[in-house]
Amino acid sequence: MTDPIYKTDALIAEDIEAYLDQHQNKSMLRFITCGSVDDGKSTLIGRLLYDSKMIFEDQLAALENDSKRVGTQGQEIDFALLVDGLAAEREQGITIDVAYRFFATEKRKFIVADCPGHEQYTRNMVTGASTADCAVILTDARKGVLVQTKRHSFLCHQLGIKNLVLAVNKMDLIGYDQAKFDAIVADYRAFAESIGIEDFTVIPISGLAGDNITTRSDHTPWYDGPVLIDHLETMEVNNTASQAKPFRMPVQWVNRPNLDFRGFSGLIATGAVKPGDELRSLPSGKTSKVKSIVTMDGELDRAVAGQSVTITLEDEIDCSRGDVLATADAPPEVADQFESTLVWMDDEPLVAGRGYWLKLGSQMVSATVAEPKYEIDVNNPSGSGSHLASQRLHLNQIGVCEITTDRRVVFEPYADNRALGGYILIDKITNRTVAAGMLHFSLRRSQNVHWQPTDITREHHAGMKNQTPRVLWFTGLSGSGKSTIANEVEKKLALMNRHTFLLDGDNVRHGLNKDLGFTESDRIENIRRIGEVAKLMTDAGLIVLTAFISPFRADRQLVRDMITGGEFIEIHVDTPLEVAEARDVKGLYKKAREGKLKNFTGIDSPYEAPEDPEIRVNTVDMSPEEAADFIIGKILPLK
The missing domain is CATH 2.40.30.10 (Translation factors)
Incomplete structure (x- = not known):
């Protein structure tokens, strides 16, 4: 017998390094499990974690104790408890949130999302599916294809998941009946073809008993397809397919540590790139060639989809965060x-x-x-x-x-x-x-439709009028005094030889917005149109005054976003409802109280008061003239 060979510390270190390098360079597959309630999604993931030896001893001990406490229908371990981490889920026996788990085999690393089956948690399921390469859609062999099975299949198809697995679970509870299995597959295939799903893989499994999960089951001799883990280990992931497409990289950051270096950092979405390739920056359309591809580990000769890199170009071109670098001759x-x-x-x-x-x-x-x-x-x-x-x-x-x-x-x-x-x-x-x-x-x-450039700029228009354009946006309840105060402000500005225009809510509805009613969507469209008109008037160099209830914060913010920074001034005419209603100059509050006027702000439609307006006036304590003087004082100087 030969003497045993003992490895030196150096050789052991080399083995460890080789193992870590192999593990680090494994491909990553993101997949989700989905389907109807109690189809066994969490149990399946728990079985995968358990069989891949991804559970620490203390976790296993805690799992065994929890399994005994909650009761497990005869088996020693309730695998679902590995995933159903929320207390509410354990109490109800369902999955509510998306639970993410990591595990690995010798061939691949995995991130799996266990998605809730209830219809009211569809948004959670969409969240989990949005980054997945594969969807394992479970169906209970006793129940067949249910509404939620179809719902989740449709959502996965809409979200662009190409790799679909129909896992017919709980085969042990139907005695591994092939005829029932075939009937479920035929039912699902007819549905899948009707919504455009061209291909999917079917596997009969039992998450509880472990059939066809990591090893082939003796209970299904009639099945000759892959076991689940083998299929997950060998399927093509998105990054592999993406590398064959034209190069695309959204720019996340312009990296400029000094005056001698300017690079564009981001995650390559599709394609490959190498020094010398001609790229186009969009939306500007400017082109340049790749000078270098820089990473933390040094420069690369080639980079592909899925890698985060910094690209330097031979020319100084217009490119910033939010732009996209793409193949010059095949841009998006x-x-x-x-x-x-x-x-x-x-x-x-x-x-x-x-x-x-x-x-x-x-x-x-x-x-x-x-x-x-x-x-x-x-x-x-x-x-x-x-x-x-x-x-x-x-x-x-x-x-x-x-x-x-x-x-x-x-x-x-x-x-x-x-x-x-x-x-x-x-x-x-x-x-x-x-x-x-x-x-x-x-x-x-x-x-x-293209934007037509003009030679006379908005700055030139404003300079001719010797003023800075403004939008003075008066908002408040009906009867608060918006129109009266806005009119006083415009008169005072006219005496100062300022060029103004007043847009009043009632007046505009006689022409530009005469087709709009007072529903929520019509109110929003009313304000959007006024915002567009106000923007054009500021481009002409005018000071625009608008007097509209404009009850929703989001819609006032929409107009603020349209206007050049600093030119939008929100003025809240802060009059209590009881005061405005007591005035009731137009008799509108009376009609609203009698039910003759629907969707009236302050009565059966909400008013969202500004939280931080540039100017606030209180007409209980101020006359319209005093309020106008106060506003003029706040907006000066106008040049």
């Missing part, structure tokens, strides 16, 4: 009007015409959403009535809408590029994420 589109699928994720419904922040990659712009073309019936997406008429979207509803942004953005259809086609909408007042969207295409009219 630039537009400001789109058709989009929108998933509404907020408790407050979508209001057509209201302004939101739209975040697309590193681009942030102001956007408005038109009234939905239709709502998608996700419970019956393949039926004849799958398109429903709708004026707004509520929590968890999905619709197809037209989106307009305040400036052109760089994009590609979501089906081709998630990074440049997927976006979120953010409420401008609360900063809540209210929706997630997928861009389909730009509207033809956005490509046919």
Whole structure:
């Protein structure tokens, strides 16, 4: 017998380094589990974690104790408890939030999102699916294809997940019956084809017993396909497919540590790049060649999708955060009007015409959403009535809408590029994420309408009038005194030889906005139009005074965003409701109290008072003349 060979410390260190290097360079797969309630999603993930030896001894001991405490139907371990971390979930036996878990095998690393099955948590499921490469859709073998199975399959398809696995779970509870399995597959295949899903993989499993999860089951000799973990280890991930597409990199940061270095940092979304390649910066359209590709580990000869790099160019071109570097001869589109699928994720419904922040990659712009073309019936997406008429979207509803942004953005259809086609909408007042969207295409009219440059600038217009343009935006309840005070301010400005124009709410509704009523969406459109007119008037160098109730903060913010910085001055005519109603010069409050006038602000429609206006006046303590003098004093000097 030969003597055993003992490795030196140096050799052991080399083995460890080689192992760590191998682990670090493994590909990463992000996948989700979804389906109806109690289809066994959490149990499946728990089984994967357990079988891949990703549980520490203390976690295993705690899991065994918890399993005994909650009761586990005869098995020693309740695998679902590894994932259902929220106390509310353990008490109810359901998954509420999206639970993310990490595990690895010898071939690949995984991040799995366990998504809730209840319909009211659709937004959580969309969150988990938005970054996934694969979806494992579970269905209970005893129940077959349910409404929620179809719902989640449709959402995964809409979100661009190409790798779909139908995992028919709990096969042990139907005695591993092949006929029942085949019937479920046929039912699902008919549905999948009806919504455009071209391919999917079917695996009969039991998360509880471990059948066909990590090892082939003796209970399903009639099944000759892959076991789940083998399929997950070998499927192509998005980064691999993305490398074959044209180069795209949203610029997240302009890296300029000194005057001798200017680089553009970001995560490569698609394609590959190397020094010498000609790139185009969008939306400016300027081109240059790649000088170098810089990382923390040094310069690269080539970079591909999924890598974060800093690119330096041979020329100084117009490029900043939010722009996109792309292959010069195959650039993405630039537009400001789109058709989009929108998933509404907020408790407050979508209001057509209201302004939101739209975040697309590193681009942030102001956007408005038109009234939905239709709502998608996700419970019956393949039926004849799958398109429903709708004026707004509520929590968890999905619709197809037209989106307009305040400036052109760089994009590609979501089906081709998630990074440049997927976006979120953010409420401008609360900063809540209210929706997630997928861009389909730009509207033809956005490509046919171009901004025509003129030689006489807004600065020249203002200089001719010897004044700085302003928008004095008077807001307050009906009867608060807005129009009276605005009129006094304009008279005083006229005596100072200032060039002004007063836009009054009632007067504008006789012409420009005579087609609008007083519903919430009409009020929003009324203010949007006034904002556009006020912007044009400031471009002409005028001081514009507007007297409108403008009851919603978000809509006043929309106008503020239109106007050049510092030129919008919000003036709150702060008159209590009881005082305004007591005046009731036009008799409107009386009609509203009698129910003869609907959607009247302060009675059956809310007024959202400004939280931090530039100027506040109280007409209880001030006469209109005094209020006007106070405002004039605040806005001077005007040059």
